[in-house]
Amino acid sequence: MSKSPKVLSVLGMPVHVMTNYPGWLLERLQQGRGTHVITLNAEMTIQAERNGSLAQVIQNAELVIPDGAGVVLYLRWLLWQKVQRCPGIELAEKLLRELGQKQTGAKVFFYGGAPEVAAKAAEFCQQQISGLNIVGTHSGYHSQEEEEKLRQTLTQSQPQLIFVGLGVPRQELWIAQNRHLCPQAVWIGVGGSFDIWSGTKNRAPAWLGNNNLEWLYRLYQEPWRWRRMLALPEFAVKAFVYHLTARSVMS
Template identity: 85%
Template sequence: MSKMPKALSVLGIPVHVMSNYPGWLLECLQQGRGTHVVTLNAEMTMQAEQNKSLAQVIQDAELVIPDGAGVVLYLRWLLWQKVQRFPGIELAEQLLQEIGQQNTAIKVFFYGGAPGVAAKAAEYWQQEIPGLNIAGTHSGYHSLEEEEKLRETFRQVQPQVIFVGLGVPRQELWIAKNRHLCPEAIWIGVGGSFDIWSGTKTRAPAWLGNNNLEWLYRLYQEPWRWRRMLALPAFAVKAFVYRLTARGAIS
């Protein structure tokens, strides 16, 4: 097993830095090492400041990747780290492709999104990777009774890779509460990835992502998010002050 990735601190929240996240997760799969993957951005970091339960879940996660531009710029400009942004959707896509090439017997589950969205996302990937073993899908909108049935499905099916698209912080808290159902699985919070894969929404053009402006495209698509985007300047101010008074590396 490869060594644990190096952990740095962004406002007291760990971020793991390594060159090959998908490869590390494949090793976890091969060894039955249960893993919770958090895709950290500035908005989630600021939420964790107010939500202690979320902060604890992130602290306990085996892998926290630098998903957002704010997190990456913090690591580059304030900690002088050569870090590349690794969006959660790209991690999920690369992991699926690796699974398809190496072992299509691995069972994958899509949970979250509006009714029908996860199923359409699964159809997309089954077309992209013939033979990919998608063990099930489930909407994120359901009754408590349906959720208990979903938990029983996890107990019986034991999928090994579980993508949860419930939005932040719901998906992180849900994974932490339920990962014991499939203790050897890789659990990844993927936000709105199902919307992209299903064709419900489109992803920002590459040039925006390459210039750390994907958040601007998201705001264009979903203008109601403007209040949430206020977390970005707040993060910038907090990051500068925090860096003046705290060390960045935690391990």
């Protein structure tokens, strides 16, 4: 069994640090140990300060990965931890590749995105990865009646890996409210990953991601996000103050 991840804290939110997230999750998937994966970034951390329900979901999640540059830099510069960023989309892709290679037959489900986006994303993934068993997809735009049908589908099909792309905090709250439908599944909030896989949007060039500037490319693609991006400087200030306060209390 893989070693349990090390648990650190960023503004009171847990972050689990380890070297092999996909391997750890695959073990849990094979063992039928239900898992909620949170992809934590600066924006979500700030939202959690204002949204008690989101904060509680993050605290209760079995795995919280350092997805955003702000979270990683906090851990490196303020806590002196050797931490590598783990983008949620890359973790999701690695899991899919591993399942395809191992040909375990594990059932996968895509939920979220605009109409047809999840279906196109699933088609793309199945073309890229042989042996992948995607048993269903569902748009994130639907009526309450259709949502009830979605719940029935999940209950009947019991997928073991479920990607939910509804955006933050909706996807995190939805998973927490519905994970009992498939208690042995690994659930991951994947944000806009379906848009990337379906070709609806492009991911930032690797050199931007490697320099912790992926957020800049996202802002370029979606200028309307500028209000949400205000969370980044707010996170930086609060992180510095939080760290100084913690040090003064300890000394």
